Amino acid sequence: MIRLCAALLCLPGLAFADGLWPVPYDDLLRQPHRTERFDALPSAAEPGHRIDQHWRAPGLTIGERLAGQTAHDTAGFDVLTGVPAQPLRAIPGTQGQTFAIAHHMGFGSNALFPVGPKGADLPEGRGEGSAALVFDTPQTAIGLRLHAEYPDPLGQRPAPGTAVLTFHDASGQITQLTLPLSHGVLSFGWRSDLGITGLTIQNSDPGGIAIDDILYDVTALAG
Secondary structure: OEEEEOHHHOOOOOOOOOOEEEOOHHHHHOOOOEEEOOOOOOOOOOOOEEEOOOEEEOOEEEEOEEOOOEEEEEOOEEEEEOOOOOOOOEEOOOOOOOEEEEEEOOOOEEEEEEEOOOOOOOOOOEOOOOEEEEEEEEEEEEEEEEEOOOOOOOOOOOOOOEEEEEEEEOOOOEEEEEEEOOOOEEEEEEEEEEEEEEEEEEEOOOOOOEEEEEEEOOOOOOO
């Protein structure tokens, strides 16, 4: 079953019918957790390090898409179709169209750029791709940070687009959220009663997105 949530409903404290609800990222940050910051590689300016395989961190695998899905070129962005196979498995894209990891000025550190149809070597290819996150164990809470367009005080850049996040939980339900993007770093967090097993991220931002500070394996504090 797929459940959809418009961005205006994604407010902290509001529980969805499927047991997924948003929480402040900083609340999760204050609890014991793991964070993937992509700092296993040395800092490098864009285009950075091209990654043609899945990315592995303790308890987390990141690919372009889930096994059973196909990434299509839609106006220069990856759009995912197809039914993911169970159990969920993150797989890479074609050569040069999976990820780049590079120093990101907005984050001030390494970040992951999902690479789109135009490839990792072109600026218009870095950030226009899709990403799939699969967790080794179901997660009761996760968080991440996205960066879309840089601040634009003169209003010369196109307006930021949207990100579509699709959550897969341990019961087989799917919840899809459409989030409006804005300039700069955006922090998101969620909790789930059913356990999040995977997440895909697609976007339509004119400048593409970067992903960093993926927070998972959150342990609730006693009391």
